[in-house]
Amino acid sequence: MQNEVIIKANKVTKNFKMESKTFEALKGVSMEIYSNKISVIIGSSGAGKSTLLHILGALDKPTSGEVTINGKQIHLMNDKQVSAFRSTEVGFVFQFHHLLPEFSAAENIAIPLMIAGKSKKQSLVRAEELLELVGLSSKGDNKPAELSGGEQQRIAVARALANNPSIIFADEPTGNLDSINSNSINKIFQTLRDELKKTFVIVTHNAELMKQADYLYEIKDGVIKPGN
Ligand SMILES: Nc1ncnc2c1ncn2[C@@H]1O[C@H](COP(=O)(O)OP(=O)(O)OP(=O)(O)O)[C@@H](O)[C@H]1O
Numbered sequence: 001m002q003n004e005v006i007i008k009a010n011k012v013t014k015n016f017k018m019e020s021k022t023f024e025a026l027k028g029v030s031m032e033i034y035s036n037k038i039s040v041i042i043g044s045s046g047a048g049k050s051t052l053l054h055i056l057g058a059l060d061k062p063t064s065g066e067v068t069i070n071g072k073q074i075h076l077m078n079d080k081q082v083s084a085f086r087s088t089e090v091g092f093v094f095q096f097h098h099l100l101p102e103f104s105a106a107e108n109i110a111i112p113l114m115i116a117g118k119s120k121k122q123s124l125v126r127a128e129e130l131l132e133l134v135g136l137s138s139k140g141d142n143k144p145a146e147l148s149g150g151e152q153q154r155i156a157v158a159r160a161l162a163n164n165p166s167i168i169f170a171d172e173p174t175g176n177l178d179s180i181n182s183n184s185i186n187k188i189f190q191t192l193r194d195e196l197k198k199t200f201v202i203v204t205h206n207a208e209l210m211k212q213a214d215y216l217y218e219i220k221d222g223v224i225k226p227g228n
């Protein structure tokens with residue numbers, strides 16, 4: 001199906017309350033994210049990109065407004081329902097990979113599966129498949145410190161895919177990488193879109209990734225700029 005809406009945000013606001021004042025990070029964002037596409041969110045530092053990404057991915061709740069992901073109304077769920085939803089239906093990749101240093105690459109990928117209730121054996125079999133998907137079959141036994149920055153980020157992508165989510169969110173996934181490693185991450189995203197029908201929502205400054213986006217959104221001072 002073409003251009004099917006998978007995430008819908010309606011009049012989303014996010015206020016951060018501080019001691020003496022409230023900061024309005026998002027001021028009424030309404031947008032749609034399409035299934036099986038790469039959507040890129042751009043904007044200057046402090047514009048509200050990460051705040052928006054976290055809300056679109058159910059990592060955080062809006063102050064007001066509605067967010068529907070995969071047909072589920074996130075704003076109506078309690079915390080327990082949201083975390084159950086998050087562990088199977090969405091995956092996250094961050095600028096700094098947050099791999100656990102004391103575990104091997106394969107174990108880092110397997111951990112979210114074990115948390116979701118799979119046995120260690122099943123989880124490690126799935127981890128092997130995911131290592132192959134990101135081109136790192138031979139590195140499963142390496143600890144994060146024994147991998148290059150680009151390899152670490154590919155492991156983080158594999159980990160985000162562990163529970164087979166339909167949507168992957170990435171916040172500056174190539175922010176720390178050189179152009180060769182960035183391109184390899186970009187290619188993996190495109191392959192996953194084309195072959196596994198994944199949906200991507202990516203915050204990036206990476207010009208190549210912007211060029212390859214199916215949809216580009218610009219956020220400025222907590223509002224999506226029209227015309228993209
Ligand atoms: N927990 C918080 N408490 C108070 N203010 C916050 C909090 N989180 C974010 N903000 C503010 O909200 C605004 C948007 O922050 P956000 O992290 O979404 O920006 P960003 O567009 O991702 O920026 P960058 O490109 O630097 O990562 C910023 O002005 C920030 O200071």
Ligand SMILES: [Mg+2]
Nearest residue numbers: 049050051171
């Ligand atoms: Mg940010």
